[in-house]
Amino acid sequence: MINTLTIKNNLIYTNGYVKMSSPKTIESQRSVYISNFILSLLKTLHHKQLENKSNAKEFYKDNMFDGKRYDLIMTWCSGKYIHPMLYTNKIKKVLKAAKINKNVRFHDLRHTNATLLLQQGTDLKVIQERLGHKDIATTANIYSHVNKSMQKAATEKLLNILKD
Structure with missing residues (x-):
């Protein structure tokens, strides 16, 4: 579906640690319709992330949780997740x-x-x-x-x- 944002995971801070978790219920894993304006902002952010990754080369930080790599929306220029x-x-x-x-x-x-x-x-x-x-x-x-x-x-x- 076009103009949707799919929510599959949550980056959370709990007990002094940042971790990736699943939403509480099956219904919490969902796709939400977003406006063309928000879609444009997300595309701009994604292009900026690709540019940052290209500039940082081998220093770009992959976000790994429990041995799995996550492609996050909100990251620093280094690629590292932004603390929740x-x-x-x-x-x-x-x-x-x-x-x-x-x-x-x-x-x-x-x-x-x-x-x-x-x-x-x-x-x-x-x-x-x-x-x-x-x-x-x-x-x-x-x-x-x-x-x-x-x-x-x-x-x-x-x-x-x-x-x-």
Whole structure:
């Protein structure tokens, strides 16, 4: 399928080590539709990685986990994986600079993703598949935080039905 990103593995940091793992469930291994814009960004990144590999020659670092080589999307110029905690640490610095006293992990952006999609009227089943949840209840109960504007819109829809 064109314009899809396939998710097969997770690079995680646990117990002081970076390792490659499989997603939690079969449903978590999935293909997600991406926009032409994101596809273009990924292609540009891939071409940059090929250029880095060509420039570094034998010094380019292969990412090996449990004896298997992985071709990762996010790497340094040397080819080495970018530590999974990098993005969490960057988010913390941005929040601190903005004087926002909240602990936000990179993974927490899934909550934002689900909520924004719900606000735009995206079907919950579509959101479930994009997030890779086995059970739609997980999506509905954990990731779909209802906000006041969504509550207001629901009230207005109900009022319009009752007025007729």
